[in-house]
Amino acid sequence: MVLNKANPLSLTGVVFDPNKVLDQLSDLHFSKVFGDSPTFKDFRVVYNSLCVTTKLCFLCFAVFPANEVIKKRLLVHWWIGEGFLNPPIDSKETVVEIADGVFEELTKKGCIEPVYKKRRSVVHSFKMHPLIRSAVIVIAKEVRFFDFDSKGNPTANFSWSHRACLMNGSSHLTLANRPDLDPEKLQIIFNVNEAYPDFSKVDWSRLRNVKVLYLGRWHSRANHHIEVDDIEFFKGMRYMRHLIFFSLRGISRIMELPDSLCKLSSLRILDLSACHNLETLPEKIGSLKMLTHLDMSECYLLEHMPKGIALLSELKVLKGFIICDHKNDSSCTLHDLSALKKLRKLTINTSREDFPREEELIVFQQFGSLRKLTIAWGGLYLPAIQPATSNTLKSRGGNQTQDNAAPGPATPTGIRNHIRKIPSRLPTFKRMTRTTTMNQEHFKELEKLDLQCYPQMTASSWLMPGKLKSLKKLYVRGGQLQSLGQVHENDKWTIRILRLKFLSELKMDWNELQVSFPDLIYLEKFRCPKLTFFPCDASGLWLKP
Structure with a gap:
């Protein structure tokens, strides 16, 4: 039915x-x-x-x-x-x-x-449709999955549901001190819409059975603000040995994470994304032996990657890993990450124009399980960027209009505002060398590649069909790229999904693209004025008939 x-x-x-x-x-x-x-x-x-x-x-x-x-x-x-x-x-x-x-x-x-x-x-x-949600509320309360107030809002009452929700206006989380509630029965704490959660009155030692602690932002809208005044509550979290999923996504005023976080022996998913004030990760993070997902994306003030990350042997997803120019013997390197044999998805932020170098390409060969790779270049001097004017500043605010035919602002101005700017201590950069062994395939199993603010004008030697034979999805967003490189008759791209955005210098006509990408079924282009005769619709999309 x-x-x-x-x-x-x-x-x-x-x-x-x-x-x-x-x-x-x-x-x-x-x-x-x-x-x-x-x-x-x-x-x-x-x-x-x-x-x-x-x-x-x-x-x-x-x-x-x-x-x-x-x-x-x-x-x-x-x-x-x-x-x-x-x-x-x-x-x-x-x-x-x-x-x-x-x-x-x-x-x-x-x-x-x-x-x-x-x-x-x-x-x-x-x-979920409003009608369906009303029905789900009835069932959820009936089976004691959640408690709801008279307006259908979930509450912090977990006397029989074992799940508590933080709602707007209930900033003082006093649930652990109520005589009618047994804190040791609580298993889920979920922040629905509380912007200023306060944990000063919580006895965390009695919340030892919590499995999901979602304090951050779940909305896709970034303007949903959450902040904490005091991070002392982190110290009490050392008792939460059953915690599996912990999210601080989008919470402001968290500048560091204490070592007590590393005592969460059952933790599998740690979401720190969009914690814009976060500057330091705990050095003992390698103690989280069960961790499978670590998300540090959009943590713009992070510069140092603890060596302990390379000890997370169960890690499958790592987002926001930083590779900078300055030498720091205590920082985790790409070579260190090669020990993570289960890693399937990796997102790298770098201030180096020449990344990846030849030795790093060799390291990538050791990532046998890697299927998805994102590289975002930031903090670079890109000469094609125009000086900021009132018009360009307005366009960078996100209210840009689609333009698939006429030239727009010089890229990557359209995307550069959304790519993290990583501090760089060196004023110059070395160009990518061409000495890489031509017959090496560095990304044997890679299925998806996402390049953001690509700094080179021509495709590097590793960005070729012969080096990416398993690739099915390629996204290039922003940068100076003028060409996707030469494609030989017997060495064509296997890509099925291609997205090209904010590439003002990329030149290619539709016939040329069809020859290079014979398996293509989906194309999306945005602000790429030199891609000519593409049969895309008004929104820049083309689907294979």
Whole structure:
């Protein structure tokens, strides 16, 4: 059975004001009629048809407001923390594949709606219809998954749900001191929309069984501000030996992380992304032996990478790793990272124009499991950048208009504002050498490559089809690139998805691209005025017929 949300106004006994229908739909759980309506009965049939794992994953959507866009990655990490996604030991199915099956079933049955970006086939976000959310709230409270107030907002009451939510206005988290609550039963703490969480009155030693601690921003909107006045609460976290997923995403005024964080022996996912004030990571971070995901992206003040990162033998995803010019014997290097045999996704930020050098390309050969690589060059002197004027400053604020035909501002001004600027202590840079052995394949298993603010005018010797034979996705955003290099008759790109943005100097016509990329099925171009005769639509997209 599939839910039909096309006519949500057909609930018998419920009268809607057409001008306020969305607000009324979000409050349906209030109505006594709703529980007896055919629509809710249909929903219950669909819910009961789900397996136990899918039911539990589905109920997590209840904490989010209706129609809010929710990142798939957040939900998967939450489900991992809860222990919902545990593939059998003898199964070849991965956690991600199990999660994809959950999303697919919920989508097919009309429980959630995929959010497509342009016309891309891959879905990274979902949302929930107000009618469905009202029904989920009823079920979630019925099965004691969450507690809700009279307005349908999740609360911090975990007397029977074992899950507490932080809501706007409840900044003083006093849940651990309430006599009617047993802190040792609490397993999930999730910040829904509290901008100023206060943990000064929390006895963290009694929260030793918490598995998911999500204090940061889950919204895709960066303007959702969160900050903390006191980070002393970190010291008490050393008791939380069962914590699996910890997020501080987007929280301001956190300048350092204490060594007590390194005592979280069960921690698998650590999200520090967009902590813009973060300057220092704990040197003992290598003690987190179970860590599989470490996200430091958009931490603009970080300069030093502790050597301990190379000791995280279970690490599969590492984002925001910094490679700078200055020599620091205590910093973790790319060579050190080669010990991480399970690493599948790596994001590198560098201030070096000549990265990667020949010796670093050789190191990349040791990353046998690496499938996705992002390199962002920042803090470079790029002569093509025009001096800031009132017009260019306005364009850098993010309110840029699409222009796929006429030349726009010299790139990478359009993207450079969004790429971290890494401090560099050396005023000059060496050019990338061409002495790399021509027959070496440095990225044998790499499937996706994302290059941001590429500093060279011509493609380096490693950026060739013969060196990237498994590559299926190539993104180039910003920089000085004029050509994607020469392609030989028997050595063409295997890329299926190509995205080119903010490349004012890149020259290529459509016929030339088709010869170089014979397997291409999806092309996206933006602010690339010298790409001529491309049959893209008004938004810069082309899909293979």
